[in-house]
Amino acid sequence: MTMKSIMVHAGSDSAFESRMQAGLDLARRFDGHMSLILPRPTQDYVAFDMFGGAHFIAEAFDAAEKERAKLCARIDERLKAEDVPWDWQLFDGTTSDALINAGRLADILIMSLDEAGAPGIARTWVSDVVTGSRTPVLAIPASCKQISFDRVMIAYDGGFEAANAVRAALPMLMAATQVRISEVETLPEEFPVTDVASYLSRHGINAEIAVAAKGDQSVEERLLAEANAWRPDLLVMGAYSHGRWRETLFGGVTKFMLGELGIPVLLAH
Template sequence: MKNLLLLVHDDDGQEARLQAALDLARAFDGHLNCVDVAILPVLDTDPWSGGAGTAMLLTEEKAREAANRTEIERRLTQEGVAWTWFEATGEIAPCLAKAAALNDLIILNRRLDGLPIPDMHAATAELVVKSGKPVLAVPEKMRGLSVAGRALVAWDGSTEAERALCAAVPLLAKASHVQVLEIEDGSTVGSASDAATYLSRHGIHVVVRAEKGTNRSVAETLLAGIAADRSDYLVMGAYGHSRFAEAIFGGVTKRLLDESPVPLFLVH
């Protein structure tokens, strides 16, 4: 995980993203690729304005981001990590997707609890599905990622779970404790012991725990597992069902993006 793509934008989740990115950069001697996005305002629908309102809002947004850049660059020069700065104008997900090609991980928030703009939940979901890259989605109030801490891996044998497990190997290799949690609800298609064997060949020794199907949902079981194991982050395959289905009927990924108290390492 040498190339880390970091969303820079002056919002309530920025400090959490930055602290997680710095911790990863130090742990992996990595490089931060900072994409500072000036978000396009909602289009002015008044036909008599000639777009003046939209232009004014965009000018204000760019001014805020210019001031934000000055402050973040000042901090980065003191942090002892390598970084490059890029600027973009538009929506978060397309701007980061365009920059994602030669990066190992995208760092975002799982959601923001304040104003509806930016819609970080939607941007993170879109990037998980469309970028082809792992996404680290951090809680808004988090201050730092415990790279050498306790990792929980959600396992159901799905293609998404396999991809998440494989992509997370460099991170899991630095963890002090790794638990693979298998929820036996009748949908599991592969054994957690296979996942443990795979990780052991990378020098990662894990504890496997199986949870029998109960009246709790899979999401509730994972949230309980995070608390019981005192996990510092969760590795999971994302959107095993379509995003449309999750939006309409609810789903594990959506619930975790809404409620997880720890960072989520997500791969579709």
């Protein structure tokens, strides 16, 4: 299994460099194609008056279009030196809607995480896209220089979302040197962690199992402690669970891990 269609959220923000580098790394590793997805939020150029009317601010839109063209030209010049095929795709609408629409036929979509301890708009975009589409998202810290998956940790809770994340991550798991399936023991399991190990073994992946007692910590605190102790290059987890963790939508464990871990996270819904 492999990843051939790799889509990257493009933009003029400072974190775009890390996203693009991750896209290049994956495209090289899996001999894939990188598409740079550039949202064009036309709703940002609509003004409303006090009488309920609205009008399009053409001057502002034209100025933004020129900036987008400059961005594309600058990145094109840089990518000429890379050994990866790429293209641009522009989508109208909000950032979340543009990425959801672009990702319909993507193997993976690369987005950014907010810096640890500093919640921002990036986490909202990730949550919107993961829960609004069926495309797995690789969310990476802005400070990430390159993507590595020598050591991969799977956060498993017995839910559909965690299982979907494992399937989405198979190409990375097959390339990994070490794989650990981590579970925080809370309630009896309907789909035990050993099922994941058996599934992975059929793909030639020898994974170790680590079940941690919850103790007096929350599930997210215990899982974070496990990740900090084992120090994986990548975390694989479901983005929203109806299973034993009983998260609210993109809250609880998922939200905590995205804000505190500081490593790339592969998410699926």
